[in-house]
Amino acid sequence: MDLQTFRNRQQTVSLDGLIDDSLTLAYTDVGEGEPLLLLHGIPTWSYLFHEIIDPLAEHYRVIAIDMAGYGYSDRRDRFDRSIEFQADVVERFLAQLNIPSAHFIAHDIGGGVALILADRSPETVRSMVLSNSVAYDSWPIDEMLELGHPRNAKMSPEDIKQLLEESFQVGLSRPERLTDEFREGITGPYLDREGIVSMVRNASSLNTNHTTRLTERLNQMPQPTLLLWGVDDNWQPISTAEKLVKDIPNAQLHAVKNCSHWVPQDAPEEFVDSTLDFLSKATSNTTND
Template sequence: MNIETFRDRQQTISLAGIVREPVEVAYTDLGDGPPLLLLHGIPTWSFLFHEMIDELAKDYRVIAPDMIGYGFSDHRDNFDRSIEVQADMIEQFLGHLDVASAHFVAHDIGGGVAMILADRSPELVRSMVLSNSVAYDSWPIEEMLSLAHPRNAKMKPEEMKELLEETFEVGLSRPERRTQEFKDGVMTPYLQTDGIVSLVRNASSLNTNHTTPLTASLNKITQPTLLLWGEDDQWQPISTAKRLVQDMPDAKLHAIKNCSHWVPQDAPEEFTQETLRFLNSIESAISQAAR
């Protein structure tokens, strides 16, 4: 699916009370069934999941927002974009959609958001699929620390494009998955002046202090959790996933070979298949328990 088709079915909602002014959130809402929330990371946006949304929507109500400061959500240079604030936004966003509980499929910093909510609002998070997620003090990575310098807000579009192009070589193991469609889709929101500034501000908001406090609480996060992890990831290594399996009561790891950081793009079929197998088993257990 190209970016134009993806954008055509995005909706927009205005949310007040998260930061000083109301913010606009772009999102996809497709399908029926149990709610399934997709959360992207940095520097991507909900387009990260473009190859799997339709398949997931055959059985689930798939909701895929762009976090504030990302994609086609609000880019204004006057609000905090930390994962704590993103968690506030997601909580209010789901409330506006009358979603009391959802399965979370979350990548990178989206995983940090999911774990924050699983800890503080456990009734909201039915289960989690965490993919190459931030956790502990595994982040921010060097590339994001470098991008966060305020001088980069004055980057020219061609400079930002060159920087992002370099990340595709590291973030995707399979050369055939480094498609121009995916690259263009990820980069497009960040190649205009406001998008460049917004991405730099997103990078500057990354703070390991927002996940390290969770470390002592991980043994109390009891939601069923599947760790779908690319083995080749240099940014969020699989050692993080193995540690999470040890620390979380109901977590299991499915490692994906020849796969790096952006697992939904590097291995979309395996990602979708394993996600559906996991979610369907949970929904089946819920159904049987209700009988």
């Protein structure tokens, strides 16, 4: 799906009570049934999931948000962008849509948001699919630490294109998956001045303390959890998944071969198939209980 088609079906919602003004969130909401909430990472936005949304929506209600400061959500200098704040935003967003609980499909820092909510609001998180997620002290990576320096707010659109192109080369293992459509889709929100500044603010907000404090609490998270991990990832290596599968009681690992960081783009069919199989079993077990 190209950028414009994806944008045309996005909706917006205004959330009050988070900052001193309404905060606008952009999101996709398609399909019917139990809700799946898709959370992207940095430096992407919900377009990361553009190839998996519709296949998942054949079975579930799929909601993919642009987190605050990302994509086409609010990008003003009016709020924190940390994963703790993003968790607040998700809670308020779900309440606004009258969704008491959802299955979380979360990538990169989106996985950190899911873990925070699984800990503090376990009734909200029915299950988790964590894909190459941040956890423990695995982040922020060097590239994001460098990007977060305030001086980078003066970067040009060409600088951003170059930065993202270098990320694409590392974040995908399969050359054929690096399409012009994907390039244009991911870079789209970040080529104007507001988008460039927002990306830098997003990078500056990354704080490993927000996941290290959860380390001793992972064994208290009862949610069925699938660790859906690209094995070639040098940013969030498979060793993190191998540790998580030991620490989260109801976790299982599905390692995706010949796949790097951006699993939904690198291996969309395997991502969908593994997720649907996991959710089918997770919901069946919940019903039986």
